[in-house]
Amino acid sequence: QSTGSSGIKQSTGELQVFLFEENNAQRMQKEIQTLEKTIKLNENMHRRKVSDKKRILDRLNRLITEKESECSTLDTELKELAVSLVERQQIQEACVADLVPAADQRMKDIVARRKLVDLAKSQSQEVAVLRAEVERLRMKTFPRSCAA
Numbered sequence: 001q002s003t004g005s006s007g008i009k010q011s012t013g014e015l016q017v018f019l020f021e022e023n024n025a026q027r028m029q030k031e032i033q034t035l036e037k038t039i040k041l042n043e044n045m046h047r048r049k050v051s052d053k054k055r056i057l058d059r060l061n062r063l064i065t066e067k068e069s070e071c072s073t074l075d076t077e078l079k080e081l082a083v084s085l086v087e088r089q090q091i092q093e094a095c096v097a098d099l100v101p102a103a104d105q106r107m108k109d110i111v112a113r114r115k116l117v118d119l120a121k122s123q124s125q126e127v128a129v130l131r132a133e134v135e136r137l138r139m140k141t142f143p144r145s146c147a148a
Helices: 001-019 026-099 103-141
Strands: none
Touching: 026 103
């Protein structure tokens, strides 16, 4: 019974405020102002969150670019090391061939080694040109934003 009576007192209090308030429009204006302030607050909070997410996205894009650059450098270094390895193997084979008394066989090995070295260098250059072309096309397809 005490719970019911307090509910009645509260509702009659609200009813009295509504009925006896001289300016009901003024009360409504206060509510509208409160709601408008809440909307502005939510908009500001939303803008801050979007700004934070954009900063995070820009940072991640920079990290991706750095990793791609590092990967490209390592790929180039790997190709150079592969060419160097082929040259060393060919030199080693040529040295072994030098032990063979036949000068004709030795000359053939040296010529073959030279052709292989030239082929490896030309293929390395072709790979570099193709990588540059791929990078150019990727930049054309996915241009980087200047205004970060």
